Amino acid sequence: MTTKVKQSPRERLLEAAATLPYRDGVGIGVEALCKAAGVSKRSMYQLFESKDELLAASLKERSAAFVARALPPADDGRSPRERILYVFERVESLAGAPEFRGCWYLAVQIELKGQSHPASRVAHQIKAQLTAFFHAEAERGGASAPGLLARQLILVFDGASASAGIGADHLTGLISPTVTTLLDAADMH
């Protein structure tokens, strides 16, 4: 339960919606979310149209933090190749945390099934930003087929985070050689 007194009910709901469904699944009830946020259901429905809208708002609100955590800073002096590898080093590092359950933006889409769900749409857009980052770096690094490389990298990103999220693999000694092989095959410098 969030006890930071400075947070508004809206902020507490967004935080609950960012943490509880990640840990327990999107099927978590409105009551559990409101209880964790210390907000009445009545107040929740005054702030958000539905649980679906709360979930979508929470994903959107956290997307900047996700990008800051996953991507290297702009113009940090790293080469395009190093900037791509940076993302996967971050995944490997985050995957080591006991509370890691994989990429939330992938899990949300898998769990919600329909692509028309408001939260699925937000999650899809955020992952599209990551693909766009890979594509831009692949182009800057002179990759032979930047579109293909970007698709390969997001595929590895999703496979790796899913695999680590369910505890099937720890990623150590896996993700770096895999990405390196794909970058080399694309003549990426």
Next chain:
Amino acid sequence: MTTKVKQSPRERLLEAAATLPYRDGVGIGVEALCKAAGVSKRSMYQLFESKDELLAASLKERSAAFVARALPPADDGRSPRERILYVFERVESLAGAPEFRGCWYLAVQIELKGQSHPASRVAHQIKAQLTAFFHAEAERGGASAPGLLARQLILVFDGASASAGIGADHLTGLISPTVTTLLDAADMH
């Protein structure tokens, strides 16, 4: 709803548990499962201890069909490299179906979160069989690091099926060059 008269209540429940949660998520209620199977809740609880056990039994019962659908026949004359590529051709082909929602054994583990859930344990074992297949073929094909290659292949398998399952990528022109690159890098023949 299943209407095949020859199926027993048990078989109808196993079929409902294999199809509805795949389409709608593991959060689907016991009532919906029983309704689809045309079986009373009382009968269901006489046959299965809980919804969790029904789900686990359904996954286990379908695993032979999954293996038959995903893997090449034993001793079919294909080389180890071709046998691995066969699996990914199957994924690409299955991913084109409108009802495709990705690998069910991965989704179940992502949706259930806990690795101790009976259905998660069954799903984990079935995926371990697939990894063992990749490992055996990698060894037979003289891969330089068969253990690493097997981990890479299951990572691509999971990333690809997840990506196609949420409609983020159609896999065409993606999965084959990715696997080929990894097989080449492992000197796999």
